[in-house]
Amino acid sequence: MGEDATRQRSGGKRPDVQIQVRRILILILVLNLAVALAKAVFGFLAGSASMVADAVHSGFDSFSNVVGITALYFAGKPPDTGHPYGHGKIETLGTQVIGLMLLLTAAGIIYGGVQRLVEPVIPDITVVTVSVMFGTLIINIGVSTYERKKGLEYGSQILVADSRHTQSDVFVSLAVLSGFLAVSLGYPQADPIIALGIGLLIARMGFRVLYEAAEVLVDTMNILCDPELIQMVVMETPGVTGCHEFRCRGKPDEILADIHVTVDPETPV
Structure with missing residues (x-):
């Protein structure tokens, strides 16, 4: 009975779970900022448009973490006169914001890919730039896997949605590395074509996040109900x-x- 009462006061999710989810998002925010900074610095030094674009995308990951932390803060507020059922759905609204950010990221990548098809850009590929991309790729894979695991464990829509955003960064980094390889083999047009494919994949992720959040907001029958x-x-x-x-x-x-x-x-x- 005590646990149920605590859950009611917190707006749905137990306070200890909310604290854990916020801590995870803060940790991932720090990692995403470090990844974005590394890509931006070395991408600028190498003159790589795709690497700088990837840095911008990583920056969006950081912003989505801030959205998640903010949404969880307000979702954890206890019920009041205006919100007798609590504020739990604010987390779902935050999830929708992340879905929209995925779509904006996809649009930017597709636009950049089309631009590079019209005006090809050949980056200055060095061991350092490739090493930075590989290093940040490994970090993002680890972050995405950990975030999704914890999201499913805690039943957090925000963590699961944000893990998909981080996963999209993995795909973008793979596209950049594939583009580096194609350019070194004498096929510069492969880089923007790969970017277009990745942009469409991220758009699909964004629509999926929006759809799942919308189902909660419109009170769709929960399939877990037995x-x-x-x-x-x-x-x-x-x-x-x-x-x-x-x-x-x-x-x-x-x-x-x-x-x-x-x-x-x-x-x-």
């Missing part, structure tokens, strides 16, 4: 003679159920 399990639990309640018409909604970590319950006519309600 009517048989709910019926079994309800029927164990003394005085209950039957239950039917199950409706479930909400986030994976916060499922709300509407149920019609019948009781004995002599039972005081």
Whole structure:
């Protein structure tokens, strides 16, 4: 009972879980800023347009972390007169912002790819630039994997959505490295073509994040709802003679159920 009460006061998610999720986002924010700075500095020194563009994309990762931290702060506020059911859906709104940022990132990459097709840019590829790209790639793979794992563990939409944003950075970095290889082999046009493909892939991720968040906001039936399990639990309640018409909604970590319950006519309600 104490845990349920604490969850109600925090707007849905337990305070200890919210703290853990915020700590993870702050850690990832620091890593993303370091990655963006490294790509920007060495990309500028090498004269690599694609590497600088990748740095900008990594900067967007940092901004999405800030969005996540801010959304979680407001989502964790207790219910009040204007919001008697808490502020939990603010986390879902933050998830939608990340989805929109993915679409903006995809649009920028596609635009840059088209520009490079029209006006090819051949970067000055060195061991240092390749090493920096490989190093930041490994960091992003680790961050994305860890963030998704913790997001699923804590049932956090923000962490899962942000892990997809970081994963998109992995794809962009792979595109840059593939472009470096193609240029060194004498195929400069391969770089922008790869970038276009990656842009479309990131756009698909963005639409998926927006769709999943929208399903929560419009109270779509939660697929994790198990009517048989709910019926079994309800029927164990003394005085209950039957239950039917199950409706479930909400986030994976916060499922709300509407149920019609019948009781004995002599039972005081």
